[in-house]
Amino acid sequence: MDGGEPVAIGDFVQSLRNRLRSDERNRNCLVRGEIRQWKAYPSGHTYFSLRDDNGQISAVIWKGRCRIPSEIKEGQEVIVLGNVDIYAGRGQLQLIVERIEPIRKIGTLEQERQRLLATLQMEGVLDREKKPLPLFPKHLAIITGTDSAALADMLRLSETRWPGLRRTVIGVTVQGDRAVEEITRGLAVARHLSRKEYAEQIGIPPIDVVIVGRGGGSPEDLWAFNLEPVARALSTMPIPVISAVGHESDLLVSDVVADIRASTPSHAIELAVPILDDVLSLMVDLEDRLHRGSIRRFGEENSRLQQLQLRLRLAPSKGLDNAVRHLERLGNDLNGSVQSTIQKHKQRLAMLKGTLQAAHPQRVLERGYLMTTNQKGEVVGKVTDLTAGETVSLHFADGTADANIDNIQQREGE
Amino acid sequence: MTEQTYSDALRRLESIVAELERGGMDLETTLTRFEEGSALLERCQGELKEAEGRLEKLRLEDAEAMVEEAKKE
Numbered sequence: 409m410d411g412g413e414p415v416a417i418g419d420f421v422q423s424l425r426n427r428l429r430s431d432e433r434n435r436n437c438l439v440r441g442e443i444r445q446w447k448a449y450p451s452g453h454t455y456f457s458l459r460d461d462n463g464q465i466s467a468v469i470w471k472g473r474c475r476i477p478s479e480i481k482e483g484q485e486v487i488v489l490g491n492v493d494i495y496a497g498r499g500q501l502q503l504i505v506e507r508i509e510p511i512r513k514i515g516t517l518e519q520e521r522q523r524l525l526a527t528l529q530m531e532g533v534l535d536r537e538k539k540p541l542p543l544f545p546k547h548l549a550i551i552t553g554t555d556s557a558a559l560a561d562m563l564r565l566s567e568t569r570w571p572g573l574r575r576t577v578i579g580v581t582v583q584g585d586r587a588v589e590e591i592t593r594g595l596a597v598a599r600h601l602s603r604k605e606y607a608e609q610i611g612i613p614p615i616d617v618v619i620v621g622r623g624g625g626s627p628e629d630l631w632a633f634n635l636e637p638v639a640r641a642l643s644t645m646p647i648p649v650i651s652a653v654g655h656e657s658d659l660l661v662s663d664v665v666a667d668i669r670a671s672t673p674s675h676a677i678e679l680a681v682p683i684l685d686d687v688l689s690l691m692v693d694l695e696d697r698l699h700r701g702s703i704r705r706f707g708e709e710n711s712r713l714q715q716l717q718l719r720l721r722l723a724p725s726k727g728l729d730n731a732v733r734h735l736e737r738l739g740n741d742l743n744g745s746v747q748s749t750i751q752k753h754k755q756r757l758a759m760l761k762g763t764l765q766a767a768h769p770q771r772v773l774e775r776g777y778l779m780t781t782n783q784k785g786e787v788v789g790k791v792t793d794l795t796a797g798e799t800v801s802l803h804f805a806d807g808t809a810d811a812n813i814d815n816i817q818q819r820e821g822e
Numbered sequence: 823m824t825e826q827t828y829s830d831a832l833r834r835l836e837s838i839v840a841e842l843e844r845g846g847m848d849l850e851t852t853l854t855r856f857e858e859g860s861a862l863l864e865r866c867q868g869e870l871k872e873a874e875g876r877l878e879k880l881r882l883e884d885a886e887a888m889v890e891e892a893k894k895e
Contacts (some may be wrong), residue, residue, distance in 0.1 A: 609891070697839045
């Protein structure tokens with residue numbers, strides 16, 4: 409063998425290590441792989457392997473060396489920034505991790521989001537009747553991060569619009585692995601405190617509007633609002649909920665499930681909290697109109713009463729005049745009609761007299777006509793009343809003469 | 823009777839006011855409406871007062887403790 413004296417293995421490995429470490433290319437290596445044999449030791453150090461289909465390397469995270477995201481677990485695909493080293497004790501190649509980040513499979517998440525939306529759609533959750541906001545909240549609950557800028561904005565804006573409005577902030581984590589659970593729990597609190605009996609127990613008016621949300625962030629930061637537990641909690645709230653997540657352009661599952669979507673947290677306040685002065689002036693206006701409306705009617709009634717009173721006062725004299733005039737008129741009428749009746753009767757009588765005079769038998773006889781009576785003194789009107797040989801009296805205007813009847817001739821057809 | 827909300831009350835009040843402003847009702851109806859309207863007005867104004875209150879900032883755990891408190895009684 410060439411190469412001189414054999415080197416002790418410890419020195420050999422150490423020298424390898426030095427060569428490896430001195431090469432800049434072995435520092436700050438950015439690699440991608442899947443986590444295997446993840447093991448966190450009580451010492452605080454964490455050991456695992458990174459692998460893919462073509463290779464594998466041991467890796468170690470020294471205690472407190474870097475933040476370990478909560479998604480990191482067995483099987484998770486990660487990106488690691490680290491330095492190559494050799495663990496001399498075992499001659500093992502190692503990656504000393506400086507940073508580790510999970511590869512967020514937003515593609516897969518997006519698929520899950522679409523699946524969730526489809527499920528909710530199918531169940532009718534998205535088309536359910538959305539609860540309208542009250543004209544103003546008597547107790548507004550805000551579920552968001554306690555120290556967030558979004559909360560500060562919401563509190564400031566609501567105080568400007570409705571000074572002294574009752575608000576309860578339920579502080580929750582809005583991103584990371586605890587976010588879904590905490591937001592869901594926050595909604596459960598609001599749901600309970602919206603119940604009259606519970607609210608009364610602790611001496612508050614029931615919560616009647618909820619805003620749940622947070623300020624802007626990366627899609628991953630907002631992702632909790634895309635997940636099923638939050639969607640389910642939102643869809644079963646007994647009071648109106650406003651989803652106010654991120655910016656105008658962010659549309660999350662919570663936005664389509666909630667009763668109302670606000671484009672930003674501040675927008676949610678504008679939707680939920682009216683301007684107190686507007687509401688007050690509406691009330692004042694209504695009060696004014698209520699009084700004026702009724703007073704006008706009462707005024708109308710009053711002037712009608714006054715008019716009636718006036719008429720009543722004037723009525724006696726006016727009535728008497730009328731009565732006198734009426735009686736006079738009646739008298740005149742009576743007079744007139746009596747007069748004309750008498751006149752009519754007079755005329756009628758004269759006419760009757762004339763007729764009667766003209767109809768008297770004497771007048772007829774005066775004109776040369778004869779009246780015949782039989783022996784009994786009865787007037788003979790027809791030849792058939794005569795018998796041949798009978799003696800009748802003939803009455804003239806100036807006297808009578810007897811006559812014997814013979815040769816009676818009745819006209820044909822009589 | 824179901825509980826009348828503030829908006830219901832306000833709507834009713836507005837319709838009463840409009841009716842009164844239109845006029846043409848008999849006196850008794852006017853009086854009844856006026857009284858109903860006044861009661862509604864008082865109610866609405868009372869509710870405005872109810873909205874007055876404090877700002878409470880609670881940690882989730884404290885809020886949950888509050889719910890437990892309310893449930894206990």
